[in-house]
Amino acid sequence: SRYGPKMPLAVDCTAELIRCKVLDSSGRLKSHELILSYGLALVRFVNLITERKQKMVSIPLRQLAREVNIPVWVVDLRHELTHGKLPRLALCRKGCDVVLDWLRKMYWNRQLGNNLCEEDEDEEEEQEEVEANAELDSDAWE
Secondary structure, three states, rough: OOOOOOOOOHHHHHHHHHHHHHHHHOOOOOOOHHHHHHHHHHHHHHHHHHOOOOOOOOHHHHHHHOOOOOHHHHHHHHHHHOOOOOOOOHHHHHHHHHHHHHHHHHHHHHHHHHHHHHHHHHHHHHHHHHHHHHHHHHHHHH
């Protein structure tokens, strides 16, 4: 509320992603509606977080995402949501979870102080496992 209309990007993205999870758990939306809701939140996250690094010269989104440690498969998911056939709901849910985890590590932990989170080493292993599983899920779009 202190920022008024100029909310930090990470706060705005977190709010949208959590809103999607709440709507999902409510059971009030159909699968297609949830995909669209998650999709919009994920597209906005990738676009808003990477646009700060975009220069006058167009830099590929995958490269920008790598620079800020966003998994490449999340960028691919964003691409499918924007330009291709809509992915399965399960993949959107997984994307939401990974992005919320990224926001927690890259924004919220820093806001709260790193001493509140001592599980970073285990989380790195989990992230590697998630990325490996994501490669297997690439067939899910087809």
